[in-house]
Amino acid sequence: MNGTLLEIKNLRVFYEVRGVKAPAVDGVDLLLRTGDALGLAGESGCGKSTLALACLGLLPRNATVEGSVRFKDMEVVSAKPGRLRALRWAGISMVFQGAMSAFNPVKRVGDQVVEAILLHEDVSRSEARSRMRELFERVGIAPRRAGDYPHEFSGGMRQRVMIAMALACNPPLVIADEPTTALDVMIQAQILNLLAELREERNIALLVITHDLSVLAQVADQVAIMYAGRIVEEGSASEILTTPRHPYSRSLVGAFPVVGDPASRGVPTGLPGDPPDPAARPPGCAFHPRCPNAFEPCDRIDPALERHGSHLAACHLVAREAES
Amino acid sequence: MSARAVRRTRRIQAFRSSAGLFVRNRMGITGLAILIVFVLMALFADVLAPEARLSVTNAPGAPLQPPSARFWLGTDELGRSVLDLVIQGSQISLLVGFLATAISMLIGALVGIVAGYFGGWVDVILMRFTDWFLVIPFLPLAIVLAAILGRSLFVIALVIGVTTWPGTARVVRAQVLTLKERPYVERARALGAGDRQIIGRHILPNVFPLIFANTILVVAVAILTEATLSFLGLGDPFSVSWGSILESAFAEGAISLGAWWYLVPPGLCIVLVVLGFTMCGYAFDEILDPRLRKR
Numbered sequence: 001m002n003g004t005l006l007e008i009k010n011l012r013v014f015y016e017v018r019g020v021k022a023p024a025v026d027g028v029d030l031l032l033r034t035g036d037a038l039g040l041a042g043e044s045g046c047g048k049s050t051l052a053l054a055c056l057g058l059l060p061r062n063a064t065v066e067g068s069v070r071f072k073d074m075e076v077v078s079a080k081p082g083r084l085r086a087l088r089w090a091g092i093s094m095v096f097q098g099a100m101s102a103f104n105p106v107k108r109v110g111d112q113v114v115e116a117i118l119l120h121e122d123v124s125r126s127e128a129r130s131r132m133r134e135l136f137e138r139v140g141i142a143p144r145r146a147g148d149y150p151h152e153f154s155g156g157m158r159q160r161v162m163i164a165m166a167l168a169c170n171p172p173l174v175i176a177d178e179p180t181t182a183l184d185v186m187i188q189a190q191i192l193n194l195l196a197e198l199r200e201e202r203n204i205a206l207l208v209i210t211h212d213l214s215v216l217a218q219v220a221d222q223v224a225i226m227y228a229g230r231i232v233e234e235g236s237a238s239e240i241l242t243t244p245r246h247p248y249s250r251s252l253v254g255a256f257p258v259v260g261d262p263a264s265r266g267v268p269t270g271l272p273g274d275p276p277d278p279a280a281r282p283p284g285c286a287f288h289p290r291c292p293n294a295f296e297p298c299d300r301i302d303p304a305l306e307r308h309g310s311h312l313a314a315c316h317l318v319a320r321e322a323e324s
Numbered sequence: 325m326s327a328r329a330v331r332r333t334r335r336i337q338a339f340r341s342s343a344g345l346f347v348r349n350r351m352g353i354t355g356l357a358i359l360i361v362f363v364l365m366a367l368f369a370d371v372l373a374p375e376a377r378l379s380v381t382n383a384p385g386a387p388l389q390p391p392s393a394r395f396w397l398g399t400d401e402l403g404r405s406v407l408d409l410v411i412q413g414s415q416i417s418l419l420v421g422f423l424a425t426a427i428s429m430l431i432g433a434l435v436g437i438v439a440g441y442f443g444g445w446v447d448v449i450l451m452r453f454t455d456w457f458l459v460i461p462f463l464p465l466a467i468v469l470a471a472i473l474g475r476s477l478f479v480i481a482l483v484i485g486v487t488t489w490p491g492t493a494r495v496v497r498a499q500v501l502t503l504k505e506r507p508y509v510e511r512a513r514a515l516g517a518g519d520r521q522i523i524g525r526h527i528l529p530n531v532f533p534l535i536f537a538n539t540i541l542v543v544a545v546a547i548l549t550e551a552t553l554s555f556l557g558l559g560d561p562f563s564v565s566w567g568s569i570l571e572s573a574f575a576e577g578a579i580s581l582g583a584w585w586y587l588v589p590p591g592l593c594i595v596l597v598v599l600g601f602t603m604c605g606y607a608f609d610e611i612l613d614p615r616l617r618k619r
Contacts, residue, residue, distance in 0.1 A: 056514055061444075088516035096514075101507040106529045115525065116515050147331060165515075 004070075005173055005205050006032040006055065006092075011067040011077075013050050013059065015278070021064070022279035024050040026229035028067075029305075034172060037199060037206040039220030039237060041213055041252065045275050047229040048209045052175045055207075056092055057084040071173070090120040093166040095195075097178035100158055103150035109161050110136070110146025116168040135164040139194060156187035163194060173205045180215055192218040213256060217241050225249045228276050228286040235311035245311055245318045247293045285316065293317050345611050352607025358600035362593070366414040373408035378564065380404075388576075391585050398585035400569075401576040409569050410589045416565035417597070420481050421547035427485025428542050432492025433535050439493070440500025441523055451497070458490040466549065470558040477560045484549045492538050499531050537608050544601035551594050566590040 013025040025047040032038055040048050053059050055069055057076050069076040071091055074083065096102040103112060110132055117128040133143035139160040150158060159179065166174050176195060180188040196219050199206050208219055216223050216237055223241065224234040225248065233246040244250045251271040273290040276282055282289050288298040297316050305314040308322045346352050365372065377384055383403030391398045397406040439450035469483040503509065504527065512522050553559055554567025555574070569590040578586040 058510065058514055085516040085518060088514055090516065094511075094514045096507060096511055098507060102511040104508045104512075104526050104530070107525070115512075115517070115521075119516050119521065 003034055004031065005034050005036070005072065006030070006207075007068075007070045008051075008055075009068045009070075011051070011054060011069060012065070013047070013054055014064045014066075015050075015060075016062045016064065017279070020279050022277075023229050023281075024063075024278055025054065026278075026281075028226075028229070028231055030224065030231070032173065032205050032207060035199070035203045035205055037196075037208065037219055037221045039216035039223040040207065040209045040226060041211060041216055041223060042226035043211055043252075043275055045278075046226045047278075048211075048226055049177055051226075052094070052177050052207070052209055055175060056088050056094065058088075086120070089116055089171060090169045091171055092173045092175060093169065093171040095159075095162050095166045095174060095176040095179045097181050100150065100155065102162060103158065105150055107149070108147050109150055109153065109158075113146075113161065113165045113168055116165055120169045132164075132168070135167055136161070138167075138198075139164045155183055156191065159183060159187075159191050160194065163191070163198070167198065167202070167204075170202070171204070173207065174199075175207045175209070177209045178211070179208065180210075180212070188215070189218070195219055213241060213252060225252065228281065229278060230286070230314065231305060231312075232287065232315065233311060233313045234305070239310060245308065245321075246313045246315045247291050247317065248287050251292075285314075342611055346607055349607045349610060351603045352610075355600040355603025355605075355607065358596055359604065362414055362418065362597050362600070365411055366418045369411050369415045373405070373411040375412070377408050378404055378412060388578075388581065388583050388586070390583075397589050398583070400572065400586055406569075406586055406589055409564055410566070410593055413564045413566045413569055413590060414593065416477065416560075416563045417547055417550055417567070417594070420477060420484070420550040420565065421543050421597075423478070423481035424484035424488070424546035424550070425539055425543045427482060428488040428546070429492060429535060429539050431485065432489035432538075433496050433531070435489065436493040436496025437500050437523060437527060437531065440497035441504055441519070441527060443501075447497075450493075454490045454493050457487070458494075462487050463552070466553060467556065467558060470553055475558060475560055477563060480550060480553060480559060481546075483553070484546045488542055488545055488549070492535070492542065495534060495538060496531055499534050500527055503527055503530050533612055537605065537612055540601055540605040540608060544598040544605070547601070548594065548598050551590075566594050 008028055008030040011025055011028045012023055014021045014023050028051060030038070040051065042048050050059070050063075054065060055071070055076065057079060059065065065077050067077065071087060074087060076084070076087065079087070103109060110129070113132045113135065114125065114128045117123065117131060118125065121128075132146060136143045136146055141157060141160050141164070145153070153161065179195065180191055183191060192215060195206065198204060199219075206219060208216060210216060220237045222234070223237045224231045225240065225246065226232065227248050233240060233244065233249045240249060241253060244253045255270060271290060276286055276289070282299070284297070284299040284301055285291070285294075285303050288294040291298065295316070301316070303314045303316050303319065305312050306319065308318050380402050383399070385395055385399040385403040385405065387399060387401050387403045389395055389399040389403075395405045395407065397410065400406055400409065435450050435454060439447045466483050466487050469486065470479060473479045473483065509522060509526055512526050517525070550559070550565060551567035551570065554565050555571045557571055559565060559568050559571070570587065573583070573586040573590075576586075
């Protein structure tokens, strides 16, 4: 039951831009078991989405991949196109960000869900249609709306249909890439509850990618924080969200006001600076130029991801605190 | 009202509003009216001008008669009614025009979609090939092709189709380049869809309006080209088209004889049909692209 589903080992993805190879993902290890819910957080450009696309073998042509992504018994990185296509959706499906643009505007939404089923399963069109109706029902969309076009749906409804589509082939793993961007908080909560329910109900593993930690608080058990293509801290969701250790995680968590703490209201602490250019990584710890706690070895020695108590963290400060 | 009925009325409304735009567009409706007249003329050509009356050996009238009550548009050098010839000619001219357009669209859309979608060296090769067809002077190429391939209706259509596709290919490619980067194409790929599925289900429906709008304009060019080639004597010698009427009029010296009734009607027909298609094409452009609409 708790078998390993997805195992990422030392994954590196480079984008070649004008002859320069820039690492977008730079040595990531991740493990997902059946039914796990892992949240991957980090700011824009830290490599979260690239990581997700690598799991499906969907990277653009100018990307080169090193390392290994294993889904069950299948090596994704070196897989042939035919096997990759079979893996997509039936093995790993994806809830895309911005559900508006993830639908073809000239096709009825129901047909687009049916397309997913027909691509992977040898069933009749009418059978696929009846399954599509069940899925619509399950995600809370009246099945009679299946004949409508995407522009006739609201943002939240489209995201529901997107989720229905993701479940169409009963995949054991669903990757949700920013599932709630551009939705208001109420709808966001509904969508996240729906994802959590479905995960429970169908024993699906979830990989949720976001820059919004409050999303992870709702759906994830484990959280990994990414910075500049690497995981800098990993641990259980409650620990990371309440007692982050890495200075970067701390500033991420600190950027949210704490409910019930009047002192934090209105003054979320920001983090100055931008993430580093992947083509020009700073020496030592990639975070040290922005780190409020940087000290002597940070600009020389790159800290490794090590276990400190219940967390994994890549930081000299955390290591020193653990020693003392 | 059931959802289906709501949907149906909504769609009828959408169609009505587009149709309304077209009807209110004076240019479009004039063009359409012209085309309807000519299409009806072509469809009922055998009733309006039975082929028996076009027999060369027992022509109904005297040669080169000016218009009269019996022959509204006079007669040709063999004594056939020019009106009958023009009516019969409409059939061939339109048929070749449509056939050539179909060929041209097929090649243009295929090349444009494949080049745009696959990109890379496929794109480079196909586009250089397209450029090659674009820069070659069109008429000499058409003449050479028609001369080599022989003289039949189908060959004429093929020659026109083969020489008019590059424009369509370029436009379609440009559109496909933007379409293939849309998130729903990526989503389809994540779904496990292959290239054929993505092109057929996602790219084609989205470039279709563009292809359609292009078609209307190409038909006009094709009809004009058919007339040109026939006038140059490269048409099918066994069928009457507007171009071939002009050719024989010219060959018989209609100009020096002052037989204007022989020259003017086919020429006018060509101008009207081309005008009709062009007007419709512009009207469709305006409907499909709201920015062109006059406030």
